[in-house]
Amino acid sequence: MxxxxxxxxxxxxxxxxxxxxxxxxxxxxxxxxxxxxxxxxxxxxxxxxxxxxxxxxxxxxxxxxxxxxxxxxxxxxxxxxxxxxxxxxxxxxxxxxxxxxxxxxxxxxxxxxxxxxxxxxxxxxxxxxxxxxxxxxxxxxxxxxxxxxxxxxxxxxxxxxxxxxxxxxxxxxxxxxxxxxxxxxxxxxxxxxxxxxxxxxxxxxxxxxxxxxxxxxxxxxxxxxxxxxxxxxxxxxxxxxxxxxxxxxxxxxxxxxxxxxxxxxxxxxxxxxxxxxxxxxxxxxxxxxxxxxxxxxxxxxxxxxxxxxxxxxxxxxxxxxxxxxxxxxxxxxxxxxxxxxxxxxxxxxxxxxxxxxxxxxxxxxxxxxxxxATLPWYGRAWGHLQEVTVGYGFRPLRAMIWLLSLLATGSIAYALHNPPALKPSEAPPFNAVFFTLDLLLPVISFGQEGAFAPHGGYQALSYVLIITGWILATTVIAGVTRSVSRQ
Incomplete structure (x- = not known):
């Protein structure tokens, strides 16, 4: 340029x-x-x-x-x-x-x-x-x-x-x-x-x-x-x-x-x-x-x-x-x-x-x-049970509250109406608290459950305590296992 x-x-x-x-x-x-x-x-x-x-x-x-x-x-x-x-x-x-x-x-x-x-x-x-x-x-x-x-x-x-x-x-x-x-x-x-x-x-x-x-x-x-x-x-x-x-x-x-x-x-x-x-x-x-x-x-x-x-x-x-x-x-x-x-x-x-x-x-x-919420109905039912009882293992005190409540219920009921002994000559002295514990705890035995046999409604109560005890034990074990595995 x-x-x-x-x-x-x-x-x-x-x-x-x-x-x-x-x-x-x-x-x-x-x-x-x-x-x-x-x-x-x-x-x-x-x-x-x-x-x-x-x-x-x-x-x-x-x-x-x-x-x-x-x-x-x-x-x-x-x-x-x-x-x-x-x-x-x-x-x-x-x-x-x-x-x-x-x-x-x-x-x-x-x-x-x-x-x-x-x-x-x-x-x-x-x-x-x-x-x-x-x-x-x-x-x-x-x-x-x-x-x-x-x-x-x-x-x-x-x-x-x-x-x-x-x-x-x-x-x-x-x-x-x-x-x-x-x-x-x-x-x-x-x-x-x-x-x-x-x-x-x-x-x-x-x-x-x-x-x-x-x-x-x-x-x-x-x-x-x-x-x-x-x-x-x-x-x-x-x-x-x-x-x-x-x-x-x-x-x-x-x-x-x-x-x-x-x-x-x-x-x-x-x-x-x-x-x-x-x-x-x-x-x-x-x-x-x-x-x-x-x-x-x-x-x-x-x-x-x-x-x-x-x-x-x-x-x-x-x-x-x-x-x-x-x-x-x-x-x-x-x-x-x-x-x-x-x-x-x-x-x-x-x-x-x-x-x-x-x-x-x-x-x-x-x-x-x-x-x-993603499980079928039976899974949800079991989940609700685990939540109510032990909070899926993250609420262990709930199981204790359930056990104490059932123990108190059974103890009072059987203390007011002692079940008859199966063999009176061989039966130990009846204890309502330990009899109820025998029903609730599926593994431990205090010698009361096999010696006495309640009748009528009290027999139905014993079945409820036995079934509830197994459910509580199962859910506690499942919950504790889950909690320990996370730790």
Whole structure:
């Protein structure tokens, strides 16, 4: 490009480039970039001039060339497809009339902070430094899928609006980020896709908003994050997909709002997460799916849970905050798959790790009661009997109460009406208490039952005591065996 073909504004940028000097056309630091379409020729630069600068402009010896431009209106398509750009490019507070197409390019670094543009294509590219899209406003797609970024990615305060697009509004799938991914306050209208992305540092989505009601708001299947994912105060209207994700640190969704009525609000099935926090969040609107996930620390209050969850084969080491079993059990009863024994075992193990054996027994009792509902009528009948008598082995005092009550009943009855002796000359002195114990206890014998024979109603009472004693003994043995095996 000949220098004689440049406008005064372009000539100013051209002369500043070899020395890496900044050119700022702004009239004030806080001017509205969205009104850039009305800016005149005194601050208008053609995209082909910027391309010529980045690819073939002359350089000055001893200087580091760089494109540092602010407050310009850029006309035409900035096309750097397959280009190799050796110089840093900062195009901040600029208004682009046409999309930026940098597909499969190699860049030193790219800074578009506070700029407005229709769309950005950066897929399958390589950026040897940071990518800055801070506070950018985009009215179309941002495609960064498959890109290798050595530095951090900054999308904090950006707004991407493409709700009716047939493709995701923000695409970072299969991208590799060598440092942090910072997107605090990001707002996306349309789907955000992070499937298969790898982030070496932290992911910061604090105060971010993802709007795609009725669809996929944030898709991050198989996401790999080597540190924390901070999503405090996140707002998601649509599904969040984290299936198969690997998050080494904490996934913090504290004080968040997840809404996808009639669908799945959050799916983290088959994921591996260090800690999952939902402290102080609004009740989840939609299904919560944690099937087959492995989470070291699961932190939430019962009030956060939706009406339906999926927790089959969910494993966790610690459950916080520590709450009574009756506060946690409704979570297990909301699984749409019905009775899930594994979930009860996981909750029992969590209580036992912290030494709360009482809560562990409560969970095991609840498991037996839930299991009973799945049995045929005779199994349910036997279950009811075990519950009433010994509480499935977790209420041993109930058996003692039954035994004492029956002992008192039999003792009083036979004390008031002594049964006749079978052989009066050989019979020992009658004792109503020990006679009743002989009837109740199927193994121990005090020599009273075989020596005396009640008649009439008292004989019927003896049959009742014998049968009841056998039932109590059987249920006690079954319950104790179950309890000991769990210990």
């Amino acid at each position: 000949e220098i004689s073909d440049l406008t005064p504004a372009e000539l100013r940028v051209w002369r500043a480039f070899p020395r890496g000097e900044s050119v700022d056309f702004r009239e004030s630091p806080d001017e509205d970039v969205s009104a850039g379409a009305e800016w005149g020729p005194e601050r208008t630069v053609r995209a082909k001039v910027l391309k010529a600068l980045l690819l073939s402009a002359p350089q000055e010896e001893g200087e580091v060339a760089a494109l540092r431009l602010s407050g310009a209106r850029v006309t035409g398509v900035l096309n750097l497809i397959y280009a190799v750009v050796e110089h840093a490019a900062r195009l901040s507070h600029c208004h682009f009339d046409e999309p930026l197409d940098l597909y499969s390019s190699r860049l030193r670094q790219l800074n578009l902070m506070d700029s407005v543009f229709p769309a950005l294509t950066l897929g399958s590219s390589r950026v040897d430094g940071p990518l800055r899209l801070t506070r950018c406003r985009v009215r179309g797609l941002v495609k960064v899928g498959g890109t290798q970024i050595s530095g951090a990615v900054f999308l904090n305060g950006a707004e991407i609006d493409a709700p009716d697009a047939t493709q995701p509004a923000l695409q970072l799938n299969q991208s590799t980020i060598g440092h942090d991914f910072v997107a605090t306050g990001l707002r996306v209208y349309g789907e955000t896709r992070l499937n298969g992305a790898s982030v070496a540092g932290k992911v910061n989505l604090e105060n971010a908003e993802f709007h795609n009601p009725g669809g996929m708001a944030l898709s991050a299947e198989a996401l790999e994050a080597n540190a924390d994912v901070n999503a405090r105060r996140l707002r998601a209207y649509g599904q969040i997909e984290l299936r198969g994700a690997r998050i080494a640190g904490r996934l913090d969704l504290s004080r968040s709002h997840l809404s996808h009525p009639g669908g799945t609000a959050l799916r983290a099935s088959s994921s591996v997460i260090g800690e999952l926090w939902l402290y102080g969040s609004d009740p989840v609107e939609g299904l919560l799916n944690l099937r087959r996930a492995h989470i070291e620390v699961l932190s939430f209050g019962p009030e956060v849970l939706p009406d339906e969850v999926r927790i089959n084969n969910l494993s966790f080491t610690t459950l916080t905050p520590h709450l009574p079993a009756e506060r946690r059990l409704p979570m297990l009863e909301r699984d749409g798959e019905g009775y899930v024994p594994y979930a009860y075992e996981q909750l029992t193990a969590a209580y036992r790790r912290i030494g709360d054996d009482r809560a562990a027994r409560e969970v095991q009792l609840a498991k037996q009661l839930r299991h009973r």
